[in-house]
Amino acid sequence: MTPTVPVVCSITSGKGGVGKTNLAVNLAIQLAQLGKRCILLDADLGLANVDVLLGLTPERNLGHIFEGMGVDAILCPSGYGFSILPATSGGTELTALSTGQKLELLAAMDELEDQVDILLVDTGAGVGDTVLYFNVAAQERLLVLTPEPTSLTDAYALIKVLHLRHGVGRFHVVVNMAASDREAKDVFARLAGACDHFLEGVSLDFLGVVPQDAAVRRAVTHQVPVCVHAPDSPAATAVAHLAQTMAAWRPQEHADGNIKFFWKRLLFAGA
Template sequence: MSIRETDTRIPRRDLPAAQIPRVLSVTSGKGGVGKTNISVNLAYCLSKLGRKVVLLDADLGLANVDILLGLTPTMNLFHLFHEGVDLKQVLMETPFGFSILPASSGVSDMLALSTGQKLDLLEAMDYLETRINYLIVDTGAGINDNVIYFNLAAQERLLVLTTEPTSLTDAYALIKVMHLHHDVHRFRVVVNMAPSLKAAKAVYEKLSTACDHFLSGISLDFTGVVPADAAVKSAVIRQKPFCALTPEAAASKKLMELAQTIDSWDVDAKLDGNIKFFWKKLLFQEQPLA
């Protein structure tokens, strides 16, 4: 995709001075919880609400956002870091109303970003500052350096769980590291592939109880439930968002409800001591010139 094509598809959009793009990380303690599927379909649903959305594939060494969408990018974040291409050359519009910043798969050089690369990415992302409403960051799983970095750079963290015990324990481990070592206090929780609302609430309550017992000052918001749905597997096989293929499916309806909930949030965009995406605008907003 050429620079000219990308610039045309995401034109400059002058947002109000006080408004900055909302940055939401979608994260998990372990793999296999459907985190990337949630990210892709959330991006789709927000775009259906009329928002300009970019989905950043931040699972840098094991990227699969493009696979779920049936796309074959010509460039990805590897080219940004190692070949000096512009962010707008990496940016790729999808047929589903949002754009992606694809990453590479099976490239060991991307498994741990250097401090310089992290700063380069933050600088490059300023291109999107006046062009989008949402940046969704699909992190890798676990508690490695890249996962922590992208979670800290977001304004809000959407923690994806399933009802499996390993999902619960690994989610707690991520919360613990983020809280004790990086002073992060708030997480939004979504239970995915839930067999029932009762089961979803039970696993959330177990996580909440563990945090209350062993960690102080943690805020866990029960944000949504996505039910187990055969339509999801079918959409994965067809490499399309399930919300686009089967909007009347139970999982699709719950994803749209989740998007509407997120769009209603009054996001706290203040700096918290951790460097953020679009930090320059955040800093200016907090400390206006006299």
């Protein structure tokens, strides 16, 4: 039997406040409902909040790997068909770990290879070193932005840094909180135009739009994902369509495409 080769997808943004983590949580739910074995890694190491959106209080996080725990003991069931790997909020960043700790984390994460079809990595926002490392390591990158001008300029800045410093040239784009499909397509067109004009070799794929929806705010208040709180709402329906597209993704042929490959690139990038 051919071993399972997971897809690793970062969910990222140039600025905070664009609904990135909320989108990641709801995508994980929808992917699980489509039969995908999904794990969501909270990679916002300084401001981890996936657990908050889910109303969870994990007892363990990635830091416990260095106390001898296996990754299975750290995984936290979400209650919605997928598991989360909680980050250490305000703790030591991965790039500050010793070589021995890097190897230890690498070995632990490799245990997941046969347990997951798609690993979603909810990165921090901006262009910090940790955000860049996670994005460089992933096979697929889902860039989230909103129609706000600052979101557009910051998204372009993230693309520019990843492309010029690390050779990353392919991105999937989701416009969140859009007033209409037309507005979302206009935002994407402006981003694509800037990339075409100033960044040779960048390819943007318009994955879709999630409309502005009051149901999302109500769901966040109740700490219940909108796909569960209001499954027929416009936002939940849009996320379901995004998940259907992502469920068809396959690992890139030119990459190792497994969890060990992901972490090796992450932990030793720039070393």
